[in-house]
Amino acid sequence: MKTVEEIKTAIEAAVPGAGxxxxxxxxxxxxxxxxxAPESALAVATFLRNDAEFRLDYLSNVTGIDWPDxxxxxxxxxxxxxxxxxxxxxxxxxxxxxxxxxPSLTPVWRSAEFQEREIxxxxxxxxxxHPDLRRILMWDGFKDHPxxxxxxxPDDFEYEPTAHDEVLKRAQEHxxxx
Amino acid sequence: xxxEGILKGLAETAKNFAGSFVSAERLTTVQYPEERIAPxxxxxxxxxxxxxxADWEAGLRCVACQIxxxxxxxxxxxxxxxxDKKPDFTGKPQFYPARFDIDISVCMSxxxxxxxxxxxxxxxxxxxxxxxxxxxxxxxxxxxxxxxxNEHYRKIHPAEAAAVxxxxxxxxxxxxxxxxxxxxxxxxxxxxxPAEGGD
Amino acid sequence: xxxxxxxxxxxxxxxxxxxxxxxxEGELLEVATGPHxxxxxxxxxxxxxxxxxxxxxxxxxxxYLHRNHEMLAEGMSYLGSMPFTDRLxxxxxxxxxxxxxxxxxxxTGQEVxxxxxxxxxxxxxxxxxxxxxxxxxxxxxxMGASGTPLMYAFREREKILDLFEALTGARMMVNYMRFGxxxxxxxxxxxDAARKVVAGLPGFVDEMDRLLSTNExxxxxxxxxxxxxxxxxxxxxxxxxxxxxxxxxxxxxKVDGYGIxxxxxxxxxxxxxxxxxxxxxxxxxxxxxxxxILEQALKDIPAGPxxxxxxxxxxxRPKPGEAYGRIExxxxxLGFYLISDGGPNPYRYRVRxxxxxxxxxxxxxxxxxxxxxxxxxxxxxxxxxxxxxx
Numbered sequence: 001m002k003t004v005e006e007i008k009t010a011i012e013a014a015v016p017g018a019g020x021x022x023x024x025x026x027x028x029x030x031x032x033x034x035x036x037a038p039e040s041a042l043a044v045a046t047f048l049r050n051d052a053e054f055r056l057d058y059l060s061n062v063t064g065i066d067w068p069d070x071x072x073x074x075x076x077x078x079x080x081x082x083x084x085x086x087x088x089x090x091x092x093x094x095x096x097x098x099x100x101x102x103p104s105l106t107p108v109w110r111s112a113e114f115q116e117r118e119i120x121x122x123x124x125x126x127x128x129x130h131p132d133l134r135r136i137l138m139w140d141g142f143k144d145h146p147x148x149x150x151x152x153x154p155d156d157f158e159y160e161p162t163a164h165d166e167v168l169k170r171a172q173e174h175x176x177x178x
Numbered sequence: 179x180x181x182e183g184i185l186k187g188l189a190e191t192a193k194n195f196a197g198s199f200v201s202a203e204r205l206t207t208v209q210y211p212e213e214r215i216a217p218x219x220x221x222x223x224x225x226x227x228x229x230x231x232a233d234w235e236a237g238l239r240c241v242a243c244q245i246x247x248x249x250x251x252x253x254x255x256x257x258x259x260x261x262d263k264k265p266d267f268t269g270k271p272q273f274y275p276a277r278f279d280i281d282i283s284v285c286m287s288x289x290x291x292x293x294x295x296x297x298x299x300x301x302x303x304x305x306x307x308x309x310x311x312x313x314x315x316x317x318x319x320x321x322x323x324x325x326x327x328n329e330h331y332r333k334i335h336p337a338e339a340a341a342v343x344x345x346x347x348x349x350x351x352x353x354x355x356x357x358x359x360x361x362x363x364x365x366x367x368x369x370x371x372p373a374e375g376g377d
Numbered sequence: 378x379x380x381x382x383x384x385x386x387x388x389x390x391x392x393x394x395x396x397x398x399x400x401x402e403g404e405l406l407e408v409a410t411g412p413h414x415x416x417x418x419x420x421x422x423x424x425x426x427x428x429x430x431x432x433x434x435x436x437x438x439x440x441y442l443h444r445n446h447e448m449l450a451e452g453m454s455y456l457g458s459m460p461f462t463d464r465l466x467x468x469x470x471x472x473x474x475x476x477x478x479x480x481x482x483x484x485t486g487q488e489v490x491x492x493x494x495x496x497x498x499x500x501x502x503x504x505x506x507x508x509x510x511x512x513x514x515x516x517x518x519x520m521g522a523s524g525t526p527l528m529y530a531f532r533e534r535e536k537i538l539d540l541f542e543a544l545t546g547a548r549m550m551v552n553y554m555r556f557g558x559x560x561x562x563x564x565x566x567x568x569d570a571a572r573k574v575v576a577g578l579p580g581f582v583d584e585m586d587r588l589l590s591t592n593e594x595x596x597x598x599x600x601x602x603x604x605x606x607x608x609x610x611x612x613x614x615x616x617x618x619x620x621x622x623x624x625x626x627x628x629x630x631k632v633d634g635y636g637i638x639x640x641x642x643x644x645x646x647x648x649x650x651x652x653x654x655x656x657x658x659x660x661x662x663x664x665x666x667x668x669x670i671l672e673q674a675l676k677d678i679p680a681g682p683x684x685x686x687x688x689x690x691x692x693x694r695p696k697p698g699e700a701y702g703r704i705e706x707x708x709x710x711l712g713f714y715l716i717s718d719g720g721p722n723p724y725r726y727r728v729r730x731x732x733x734x735x736x737x738x739x740x741x742x743x744x745x746x747x748x749x750x751x752x753x754x755x756x757x758x759x760x761x762x763x764x765x766x767x
Contacts, residue, residue: 025698025699025700026696026697026698027483027484027485027486027695027696027697027698027699027700027717028483028484028485028486028698029483029484029486029698029700029701031699031700031701057611057612058611058612058614058627059614060614060703060710060712060729061701061712061714061727061729063714063725063727065716065725066725074714076701076712076714076729080611080625080627083627083632086701088701106392107392109612109613109614110392110609110612110613110614110737110738111612111613111614111615111734111737112614113613113737114733114734114736114737115733115734118733131392131393135440136439136440137439137440137443137766138440138443139440146445146448147445147447147448159314161256161279161281161314161318162253162254162255162256162279162280162281162284162318163253163256164247164253164256167253180593181593182591182593183590183591183592183593183595183596184592184593184594186587186588186591186592187587187588187589187592189587190584190587190588191525191588194529206532206535218539218542218543219543220542220543220544220545220546221542221546221547222546222547245691249454249456249457249691250457251453251457251458251460251461286460286550287547287550288459288460288550288552289546289552290456290457290460290552293560293690294690294691302546
């Protein structure tokens with residue numbers, strides 16, 4: 001598999017104006033990633049899937065990440081036809097509050113369907129172009145997004161005999177309120 | 179012939195059925211609780227605290243270092259350190275737990291507490307018939323319920339207990355040798371000083 | 378250049394399952410299959426819309442077992458998450474442990490001693506064997522065989538679980554792999570017991586084969602049902618025996634060669650007809666290949682340590698970075714994506730669940746089939762809800 005620099009050059013040659021930048025990964029495993037601009041992500045994804053040299057036809061994993069200032073979606077791509085991979089591509093939203101849209105890559109790889117729904121459910125990234133974007137793990141009427149770091153759990157303590165730290169504080173508050 | 183596959187399958191079932199009357203391997207059901215399977219040595223269920231000797235309070239190995247409390251994944255251990263110290267098996271004064279609660283309705287028997295304990299104080303028991311009518315306080319084990327003698331540990335995990343006993347005996351011997359060397363040096367110095375002071 | 382949107386012809390095909398036209402008159406009958414259902418492998422619901430007996434629409438609904446494992450792991454040390462990975466695919470806890478240990482070892486560059494690698498392979502293949510045996514047993518039970526093949530499979534599974542208990546201390550929730558090896562070493566007595574169990578396994582696979590493979594009822598109910606085209610399987614991210622039953626040669630043990638799988642001689646069975654019968658047959662054949670690997674590993678296992686003595690148990694803080702480690706779990710590709718910020722807890726911990734992603738194509742396979750076959754198709758996907766919902 002080519003290095004990320006060569007892949008970046010190939011993408012920029014095929015999809016002009018595609019904002020691609022390399023994100024270095026300090027870990028020893030050497031899995032570097034490419035950050036895509038959301039506007040051209042769908043075109044880049046189609047190129048990566050169809051191009052004869054890459055044939056990245058298998059989207060293995062879609063992850064949502066909650067950074068302090070924005071949300072991110074990370075895609076791990078492999079090629080079943082050419083037995084190569086992984087290529088990691090990422091997209092960032094503008095902020096965490098009102099501009100949380102990203103283009104959905106489900107039209108390119110069907111395996112993103114459930115995983116993007118999960119990221120919408122648990123993080124709150126709205127994927128435009130997703131055929132059926134609704135909650136998948138939480139029930140439909142649920143508000144809020146549980147995997148975000150500022151998520152506050154509901155107050156439902158029953159019995160906490162061995163409470164520690166955070167849980168101890170909230171259990172004491174709960175008991176004092178009863 | 180139509181039905182040949184079904185007949186072949188029925189032959190297998192018949193072999194198992196008829197075989198269950200003659201061969202022990204085909205009759206695999208154990209009529210629990212009248213019959214029981216011999217327990218496997220390494221099996222683990224819920225933790226217990228080990229004490230040496232006859233008095234569970236004096237011989238308790240736990241020194242309330244709270245490492246198991248910190249490492250427990252579901253946070254089911256609750257320890258309160260004592261304010262005074264008592265001597266441990268090498269004679270050194272150590273803290274002990276004034277409170278040591280394990281909520282076994284939360285404990286998931288992962289045995290990480292045993293792995294990280296530096297004092298061989300907490301080990302895994304093999305008791306699993308622990309059902310009670312009180313699902314809150316009946317499943318919260320305190321210090322007294324958790325303390326079991328070293329003989330119990332030797333009975334349920336003989337090989338492991340033998341290794342632990344050997345390790346602790348070696349440590350005690352080393353501590354004893356160090357103490358003896360220190361006291362010999364102090365005695366030699368005390369013997370030398372009056373000779374000097376007399377001059 | 379104009380950005381391609383999903384109205385473009387060549388992208389549409391993967392996006393949605395085909396729209397079925399009802400043939401009868403009147404309204405569609407909407408049945409909620411589950412979540413309390415003996416055949417749904419756990420708490421899982423399928424909202425099917427029926428035209429008579431034909432399935433017009435099928436929507437899977439899950440989340441009943443969602444425990445937010447990923448957020449728990451963000452608040453726990455790396456070692457503390459290991460017992461929770463047991464509870465993802467709760468039937469195959471050793472392979473879950475292995476995938477997590479592999480991801481952390483990739484993140485830190487930790488080396489694993491050779492004996493530990495052999496032990497991992499032995500336990501991983503034993504896990505795969507008992508998973509495939511149970512999966513076949515459950516599939517046949519859903520066909521109405523009232524549990525006889527299932528109980529035969531469980532009889533063998535008991536022997537394997539006894540081995541796990543003797544080595545790790547627990548039958549299912551083993552918490553055995555560590556970052557840099559395995560928790561305890563296997564004694565010579567255990568290896569002999571393992572060899573004895575493995576010697577009895579080929580007889581069991583032959584017994585299941587004779588009992589089931591040429592059974593006319595089984596063939597009539599599973600052949601031609603639930604067809605999954607290979608291009609759709611790859612695009613939908615399907616992995617594991619389901620992908621190989623659709624004829625795609627992709628086994629991560631051969632592709633990535635993680636651990637020491639390159640040393641073992643085994644084949645990868647592929648399916649020709651892409652239906653439920655092929656998925657059953659693939660699992661049977663993979664059981665035979667697992668036995669081959671087990672025999673080789675049990676013969677060649679070297680002496681040595683099972684844990685790198687310098688590996689830290691407490692206070693483990695990997696350097697900042699990220700890694701994605703994946704293995705061929707019995708259900709498919711199980712991957713862990715870890716982002717470390719240098720602290721004792723991971724910043725982001727993601728489980729790539731094979732069961733969830735294999736369910737993407739459930740609707741495509743079930744459309745147009747009879748409602749009685751939906752349970753069979755679902756059983757051939759072989760999911761575990763602990764993994765789907767985490």
